[in-house]
Amino acid sequence: MKNIHGIIDLVKNSSETFLKIVSPNDAGETGGHQAGIYLPKNTISFFFDTPGVKGENKEQFISINWVDNTTSKSRIIYYGRGTRNEYRITRLGKKLIVNSLFVLIRIRDESYNGYLINIDEVDFFLNSLGLEGQDVLQKGVLFNSNKKITRGNQVELFNNSIKTAKNEIVASFKPRARLLIQLGDQLIKNESIALVELVKNSYDADANKVNIYMESVDSPEKGVIIIEDDGYGMSADIVENVWLEPGSDFKTKQIENLIVSPKYKRLPIGEKGIGRFGVHKLGNKIELTTKAENSDEVYVSIDWTDFDNYKYLEDVPIKIVKRDIPSIFKEGETGTSITISNLRKTWERGIAREVKRSITALSSPFKTNDSFNPTFDILDKPGWFDGLLKWKEIKDYSLFKFKVTMEGGAISKFEYNFTPWETMTKLFPRDINENEKIVNALKSLRFKNEKNKEDYFSLSNFKIGKVIFEGYIFDLDSFVLKLGVSDKKGFKSYMKSNGGVKVFRDGLRVYDYGEPENDWLGLDYRRFQQPTKAVSNNLILGAVYLEREHSGDLKEKTNREGFVENDAYKAFKNSILHSLDIIETLRYSDKKKLKEIYGPTPKSSPVISTISEAKLFVEKKVGDEVVKKQIVKYLTKIESDFKRVSENLLKAAGAGLSMSVVVHEVEKIVHEVTKVLKTEKGSERVLKLVTHLSSLIDGYAEIIRKSSKSTQDIIEVIEQALFNVEYRLASHKVEILKEYQNYTGHRNIKVAKNLLIGSLMNVIDNSIHWLQQKYVTSIENGIQINKKILVNIVERDNYINVIIADNGTGFLIPTDDIIEPFVTAKSGGIGLGLHITSEIMEAQQGKLLFPEFGDFELPNEFEQGAIIVLAFKK
Numbered sequence: 001m002k003n004i005h006g007i008i009d010l011v012k013n014s015s016e017t018f019l020k021i022v023s024p025n026d027a028g029e030t031g032g033h034q035a036g037i038y039l040p041k042n043t044i045s046f047f048f049d050t051p052g053v054k055g056e057n058k059e060q061f062i063s064i065n066w067v068d069n070t071t072s073k074s075r076i077i078y079y080g081r082g083t084r085n086e087y088r089i090t091r092l093g094k095k096l097i098v099n100s101l102f103v104l105i106r107i108r109d110e111s112y113n114g115y116l117i118n119i120d121e122v123d124f125f126l127n128s129l130g131l132e133g134q135d136v137l138q139k140g141v142l143f144n145s146n147k148k149i150t151r152g153n154q155v156e157l158f159n160n161s162i163k164t165a166k167n168e169i170v171a172s173f174k175p176r177a178r179l180l181i182q183l184g185d186q187l188i189k190n191e192s193i194a195l196v197e198l199v200k201n202s203y204d205a206d207a208n209k210v211n212i213y214m215e216s217v218d219s220p221e222k223g224v225i226i227i228e229d230d231g232y233g234m235s236a237d238i239v240e241n242v243w244l245e246p247g248s249d250f251k252t253k254q255i256e257n258l259i260v261s262p263k264y265k266r267l268p269i270g271e272k273g274i275g276r277f278g279v280h281k282l283g284n285k286i287e288l289t290t291k292a293e294n295s296d297e298v299y300v301s302i303d304w305t306d307f308d309n310y311k312y313l314e315d316v317p318i319k320i321v322k323r324d325i326p327s328i329f330k331e332g333e334t335g336t337s338i339t340i341s342n343l344r345k346t347w348e349r350g351i352a353r354e355v356k357r358s359i360t361a362l363s364s365p366f367k368t369n370d371s372f373n374p375t376f377d378i379l380d381k382p383g384w385f386d387g388l389l390k391w392k393e394i395k396d397y398s399l400f401k402f403k404v405t406m407e408g409g410a411i412s413k414f415e416y417n418f419t420p421w422e423t424m425t426k427l428f429p430r431d432i433n434e435n436e437k438i439v440n441a442l443k444s445l446r447f448k449n450e451k452n453k454e455d456y457f458s459l460s461n462f463k464i465g466k467v468i469f470e471g472y473i474f475d476l477d478s479f480v481l482k483l484g485v486s487d488k489k490g491f492k493s494y495m496k497s498n499g500g501v502k503v504f505r506d507g508l509r510v511y512d513y514g515e516p517e518n519d520w521l522g523l524d525y526r527r528f529q530q531p532t533k534a535v536s537n538n539l540i541l542g543a544v545y546l547e548r549e550h551s552g553d554l555k556e557k558t559n560r561e562g563f564v565e566n567d568a569y570k571a572f573k574n575s576i577l578h579s580l581d582i583i584e585t586l587r588y589s590d591k592k593k594l595k596e597i598y599g600p601t602p603k604s605s606p607v608i609s610t611i612s613e614a615k616l617f618v619e620k621k622v623g624d625e626v627v628k629k630q631i632v633k634y635l636t637k638i639e640s641d642f643k644r645v646s647e648n649l650l651k652a653a654g655a656g657l658s659m660s661v662v663v664h665e666v667e668k669i670v671h672e673v674t675k676v677l678k679t680e681k682g683s684e685r686v687l688k689l690v691t692h693l694s695s696l697i698d699g700y701a702e703i704i705r706k707s708s709k710s711t712q713d714i715i716e717v718i719e720q721a722l723f724n725v726e727y728r729l730a731s732h733k734v735e736i737l738k739e740y741q742n743y744t745g746h747r748n749i750k751v752a753k754n755l756l757i758g759s760l761m762n763v764i765d766n767s768i769h770w771l772q773q774k775y776v777t778s779i780e781n782g783i784q785i786n787k788k789i790l791v792n793i794v795e796r797d798n799y800i801n802v803i804i805a806d807n808g809t810g811f812l813i814p815t816d817d818i819i820e821p822f823v824t825a826k827s828g829g830i831g832l833g834l835h836i837t838s839e840i841m842e843a844q845q846g847k848l849l850f851p852e853f854g855d856f857e858l859p860n861e862f863e864q865g866a867i868i869v870l871a872f873k874k
Contacts, residue, residue, distance in 0.1 A: 003067060007115050008128045010105055011143070018046055018104040019131075020140035021122070024461040025567055027096040036090035037102055039076075040140045044087055046106065052078030054085060064104070064114040066094065072114075101125060101137075177310040180246060181280055189561065191351060192358035193511055194281040198227050198338065199362060199374050203508055204251065204268045205231025205336060206261040212359065212376040217347035225282055225340040232262065233292040233334040236322050239300060243288075244318060258549060264371045267548040269508050280304050283340035289328050290336040297326035305342075349384045356385055357497060362509045364502070364543045365391040366470055372507070389487075389494045394541075397485055398472035399594075400587050404579040406467045409458030410780075411443040416583060418590040421484045426597050432586055438812035438825060441773055442582055444780065447574035456776070459575060462568035465550025469579050471501065471542030473535055473587060479599050492538075501542035501576070503562075505551060512561050514542075520562065521577060533588045533823055535580075544576060585825050589817050709844070712753050714800060714872070715740060718791060721760035725768075732768050732787065739792035740802075749800055749872045751844050756870075759837040763804050763868050764789065766833060769826060770808035770866065777809075794856055795874075799847075802870040805862045815850035837870075847871040 011017045020026070020037060028035030044051055052058040058078040065071050072093035079086050089104075094116060096102070101117035117125050126132050129143065188194045195212060202210035207229035217223040234243060242250045251268040253259075260267055279286050284304045291297040299321040310316045328337055359376040378384055399420065405413035414434040420427035432439065449455045459467060474495060475481075481488050501521055502514030512518050519525070519537060527536035546554065553568035563569045619628065718740055722729075729736060771787040778785045785807070792803045811818060812825040819838040834848070841848045849869040853862070856869070 004117070004121055004125060007067075007103065007117075008125060010113070011103065011129060014105045015144055016046060016106065017143050018043060018102075018140065019137055019143050020102045021137050022096050022098055022100045022102055022116075023138065024098050026102075027098050028455070029098065029457060029461060035092070035096050036088040037092070037096075038140065039087035039089065041087065043140055043142050044078075046142055047076045047087075047089075048078070052080050052087070054080045056080050060110070062110045062112055064092065064112050065107075066114050175246075175313045177307040177313050177316050179313055181304055181307060183246065183280075185281065188281045189512075191282060191345075192355050194279065195227070195355060195376075196358060196362060196509070196511060198279065199359065200269045200508065202227070202229035202231055202336070202374075203266065203372055204261070205229060205233065206263045206266065207231035207335065208264075208371055208373065210372075210374045212374070214347070214352075214376075214378040215380050217343060217352070217378060218381070220343040220346055223283075223341070223343040223347065225343070226337065227340075228335065228337040230333070230335045233295075233329070233336055234290045234298065235292045235295040236298045236320055238292070239288070239290065239298050239320055244300075255548070255552075267506060269506065269548070279338065279340055281344070283344055284342040285340065287339040287341075288336070289339075291326055291329035291334050293332075293334050297323040297329055299323060299327075303342075349381075352378055352381070352384045353388060356388065360390075361498070361502065361514070363507060364504050364509075364545070365541070366543055367507065387490070389490055391541075394491065394494055395472065397491060398474050398541075399480075400473035400583075400590065401471070402473070402583045403468070403470040404583070406445065406459060406469070406575045406579065408460045409445050409456065411439065411445070411579060411582075414439045414443075414579075414582075416586050418587075420594070423483045424594070424598065427594060430590060437810070438585065439582060441770075441777060441809040441812055442578075442825070444776060445575050445578050447578065457571055457574065459571055462571055463550065463553040464568055464572055465547050467572065467575055468545040469501075469542065469576055470545070471540055473540050473583075475591070475594075476539065477595075477599070480594070483598060495538045495541075499540060500537040501540065501544060503544045503546065505546045505554075506548040507545075510546075510556065510562065513544075518562070521573065521580070530584075532820065533584050535584060535587070582825075585813055585823075588820075588823055589814055592817055592820070709750050709752050711748050711750050712756075713747050714749050714793060714802065715743065715747055717751075717753060717756055718760065718793075718802065721757045721764065722791070724757065725761055725764050728765070728768060729789075732772060734768055734771060734787045734789055737788060737790040739790055743793040745793070745795040746800060746874055749874070751846075751872065752840075755840045756844070759840050759870065760802075760804070762833040762837055763870075767804065767806040767808060767866065770810075771806055774808040788861070790858065790862060792856075798874055799871040800874060801849075801856070802872070803856055803858075803867065804870075805858055805865060805867045807861050807865040810864050810866050811850070818850075819848065841870060845873055 018039075023038070026035065026037050039047070041051070047062070048058070048060060057080055060076045062074055062076060063071055064074050070093065072091065074089055074093070075091045076089055077087070079088070092114070094114075097116070097119065099119050099122070101122045103115040103117060105113045105115075107113055123132065126137070131137065131143070188197065199210050199212075210227065210229040210231075213226045213228075215224050217225070242248050254268050258267065286302045286304075288300040288302075289297065300318065302318065307316055326333075329335055356376050359374055362374055363372065399418065401415075401417045401419065403413070403415045404411055411434060414432070414436075416430075416432040418430040420429065434440065434443065444456055445458065446454050446456050459465075476492060476495065481491070485491050497516060500514040500516070500519070500523070503510040513520050516537075523534070523540070524536045526534040553566070554572060555564045555566070556562070557564055563572075619632070722736060722738075767789050771789070775785055775787055788807050790803070790805045792805075794801045794803060813823070817823050819834050821832055821835045823835075824833075838848045847870075849871055851867055851869055853867065856867070858867070
């Protein structure tokens with residue numbers, strides 16, 4: 001930046017300046033939100049007179065004058081609704097570069113000067129202001145040359161006021177005795193989670209075995225629950241200063257310092273120091289017996305009902321008994337035993353089965369963990385678990401298996417297997433890896449942002465580490481179950497209770513992902529949106545694996561209901577959804593073949609077929625000619641009405657698919673008109689843009705007018721379609737090769753012009769999308785490509801063929817599948833475009849073709865791309 005010395009002088013002479021190093025989060029690279037500078041709460045006085053109020057959003061618009069003589073109408077916003085509680089500056093109109101320096105100087109109310117200091121000039125800039133080595137700049141600060149950094153001035157003033165106060169009162173928090181009971185009740189949702197928390201403690205204690213026994217649990221007074229492990233146990237000192245200390249940071253420090261357990265080298269799973277108080281959820285009395293190596297056996301008894309007799313927690317007496325002669329852990333054994341009695345509820349068969357399922361699901365069913373084996377039994381109620389299917393009995397029913405590894409910003413390993421059952425003799429297995437065309441084209445991680453645009457992101461922007469997503473996909477269609485599932489009811493019930501995607505960290509379950517009530521990936525909604533492609537929770541048994549050491553930014557909620565939904569979590573979730581989208585696309589092709597061979601025979605038009613059968617029945621069975629004639633008349637009218645409604649729905653769908661493009665194109669042109677008006681103050685350029693906007697709207701309006709076939713000049717139709725997407729092509733820097741302009745053959749065809757324009761636009765829009773995917777992949781591999789679309793007309797075999805070819809990725813799924821409804825390889829795509837185009841061509845007595853390269857004369861650069869032909873009869 002040429003004016004850096006001048007900017008330094010401005011900062012030095014200003015009363016206050018906001019400074020911040022641009023983070024990946026600010027630049028919008030984390031996938032959590034749009035780009036915008038994060039503002040620490042102690043800097044808001046620079047922008048707002050009063051702070052925001054939680055539960056409400058608050059915003060203010062300011063003008064920022066930039067060094068390049070442009071001005072942005074930026075927004076200062078406080079996000080206070082929902083779980084958010086933060087301030088940001090958005091709509092800066094500038095690309096934010098990570099590690100550059102954002103500088104904002106206030107000139108007067110709502111008017112500021114803004115500067116972005118290049119990365120290679122940041123150190124010089126900060127040194128000149130005496131700010132070198134200031135870590136606080138990563139969070140954002142207010143600065144002036146007299147006071148230097150003013151961040152934290154509020155704290156300084158508060159401290160000064162204390163020093164001058166005449167009546168200082170020193171106070172402390174005094175937790176009530178009932179606090180621990182409230183923790184157990186409110187932070188631990190149910191009995192399953194309470195027991196799982198205790199099992200996690202056994203895992204952290206390096207246990208190999210943890211056994212849960214119950215007896216007489218259908219009677220709270222007589223019932224008893226025992227949790228016993230063979231871990232390294234606790235000494236009296238640990239019991240007193242860690243186990244009896246709510247919120248202890250003992251495990252947190254172990255995690256921070258990467259201190260692993262001595263035997264199995266485990267990092268702690270728990271870290272909040274409150275999970276053990278979930279035992280109150282189970283019973284009112286607890287007896288703890290534990291023994292560490294070279295220590296006495298320790299015994300502690302706690303009756304939670306006694307806590308009502310004391311006001312403060314520190315008043316409750318807890319007796320720790322040391323036994324030099326152990327009663328449970330003899331002959332050098334170590335471990336912990338917890339006995340819970342005076343149960344808080346009557347246990348029933350349904351609750352017990354749910355707990356059994358939770359304990360069984362604590363470890364991934366796909367991985368054998370010989371070092372940790374939790375078990376659960378009710379000694380006097382063995383029949384309560386009869387009929388519970390096990391994973392080994394279910395596994396062979398899966399048809400599809402996958403395993404995906406994601407690191408940084410891409411998929412590094414990919415395995416997909418379709419394995420037909422032995423009864424499916426007409427089908428063959430299929431194996432796909434990361435070298436397959438579709439996987440290679442979509443390996444970069446991406447998601448749909450708030451504006452429904454595709455954004456790329458990287459897991460390496462956070463402490464998430466490597467993510468492995470593994471699973472099995474099943475099919476519950478009746479024609480499939482008939483081919484090999486004997487206990488159909490049991491199988492469906494198992495999938496309903498156990499289906500979904502669970503998360504495991506260091507091999508142990510993170511609750512409550514994958515539970516029936518937690519559709520954290522929105523699988524059921526996706527299935528509703530794309531019924532033929534997407535998988536719902538009851539069709540998949542999936543597991544996501546994380547490493548504790550490398551996933552520190554994924555923090556578990558205090559209430560044990562998943563991770564805190566921060567930007568790291570959003571990136572983690574989006575990585576799973578991206579890989580699942582590829583898996584679903586591959587599965588669709590195999591499922592389609594399965595259905596074609598073994599599924600029910602489809603009818604071309606079931607409604608029309610039913611009406612025809614009804615007419616035939618009336619002709620044969622109704623004797624009264626007047627009545628017969630009247631019935632047939634009504635059936636004929638119904639048939640006619642149905643056909644008309646179908647055609648109108650087809651037109652509406654075509655128009656609906658185009659509307660998002662309409663809005664997008666119009667918005668861009670209006671933006672450019674505004675920009676030109678500001679900079680040029682009116683010119684021929686403005687007139688041209690406004691005229692173009694008017695023509696564009698007319699062109700789109702044509703799509704939604706009533707359709708009827710008429711004789712059209714095919715070249716004029718192509719020109720109109722290209723005109724409608726002109727700005728989209730230009731913004732994506734796509735070159736159009738208009739070979740059709742050299743066509744001298746028969747030009748007139750009889751078609752519904754509006755529907756054909758919509759079809760051409762849809763095909764071109766698809767090309768633009770996949771050209772961009774090819775461009776991104778090529779850049780990552782250090783290759784530069786020029787994005788091109790070729791449009792030509794060729795007369796052949798009594799057909800006029802409109803050829804649209806691009807040099808993008810080509811078709812990533814079979815062309816037989818691509819015209820089916822709700823099938824797409826686009827991330828988050830609807831999958832209706834080519835289906836509607838195919839239907840439109842059929843209605844025009846034409847054909848939608850997907851020729852091989854060489855079927856038509858095309859330049860070699862289009863060999864790997866997509867080729868589509870719209871063929872019309874002369």
